[in-house]
Amino acid sequence: MPTPLLRHLAAQDDRRESLGLTRRLRARDGERLVDLAGNDYLGLLRHPRVRLGATDAVDTYGGGAGASRLVSGTLAIHDRLEQELAELTGAATGLALSTGYHANLAAVTALADADTTIVSDAHVHASLIDGCRLARARVVVARHHDVDDLVRLVREATTPRVLVVVESVYSVLGDAAPLAEIVGATSDLGATLLVDEAHGIGVRGDRGQGLVHELGLAGRGDVVVTATLSKSLAAQGGVVLAHEAIRHHLVNTARPFIYDTGLAPAAAGAALGALAALREEPWRPGRLATIMAALADAVDVPRPAGAVLSIPMPGPHEAVAAVAAAAEQGVRIGCFRPPSSPDGESRLRLTGHADLTDDQVAQAISVVRAVSGR
DSSP states (O other), rough: OOOHHHHHHHHHHHHHHHOOOOOOOOTTTTOOEEEEOOOOOOTTTHHHHHHHHHHHHHHHHSSOSSSSSSIOOOOOOHHHEEEHHHHHTTOOOOEEESOOOHHHHHHHHHHHHEEEEEETTTTOOOHHHHHHHHSSSSEEEOOTTTTTHHHHHHHHSSSEEEEEEEESSTTTTTTTOOHHHHHHHHGGGOOOEEEEEEETTTTSSSTSSSSSHTTOOOOTEEEEEEESSTTTTTSSOOOEEOOOOHHHHHHHHHHHHTTOOOHHHHHHHHHHHHHHHHOOOOTTHHHHHHHHHHHHHHOOOOOSSSSSSEEESSSSHHHHHOOOOOOOTEEEEEEEESSSSSSSSSSEEEEOOOOOOOHHHHHHHHHEEEEEEE
């Protein structure tokens, strides 16, 4: 006999199915599609530097870090990775964690307490939302990209400290945060700005340093950057880039760091390989920007600030059907459906990759225009 929990789960599944919101895992081994769905923005996933960095790290350290970073799981490769990431982005220091999700949880929960107000943009990633929920701070949400609303909420805060939480480039609409305006408006009020650069590192800046660096905001004591290693850097893991005092505080208080096994050596080595490839092949961010502009112009949507482009669709059923139709024609695309989309809309999601050929871009444009009706 089904338990109350299993009956509840079955009802939830039926509801999702009726709305076209069911997610399923599908292995892609052996598929030969032009990829406009994954997050390998710089096209480095199978780059020789990345693969060699991963295998060399395994040969040196083995399969895992073996323990949490504060026990015996801090390896020399972690120190090197943190230093190189800080050098790329212009940050004072870095702290590597096992995922980008953990980096956001660690930063938000360690920097916000009962004496803090968190002012969060309405479109931030789920990892930042979860961090806000886990923190003991008061949380208020500002309208997306509304600097006046954000400043109003900062001014209304009655706590000794305020933490403003945004992304540099947002993962659904592909739009860039007005970071310079935000810092200019909030720094005099004593607020600290946390910027998730998951979609900015490797994409923005002339050498992929990120939007914070591009705008001249790197290295400030009142700006904290988080990022993932799983997108442009073709690996896995996360990092917090900030003032030395913030790094020290996270090492001593951030539970997602303290109680988690250290970043796997292979992932750290792969990320270092990606950083080396980016230094040697600085054309990649520019090529990516050219591809994204071509895709956006072809489907008549605004050019994105990063590597993600979204096309509005009538509903989730239509979005899923378009994804399937594109795959049949040799192109892999993705889609956003509620609750993944912050505005509740269903959209096709296209991501660019710097290693796509002109012929592949042309094929993708033809297919996407056909399946999206644009």
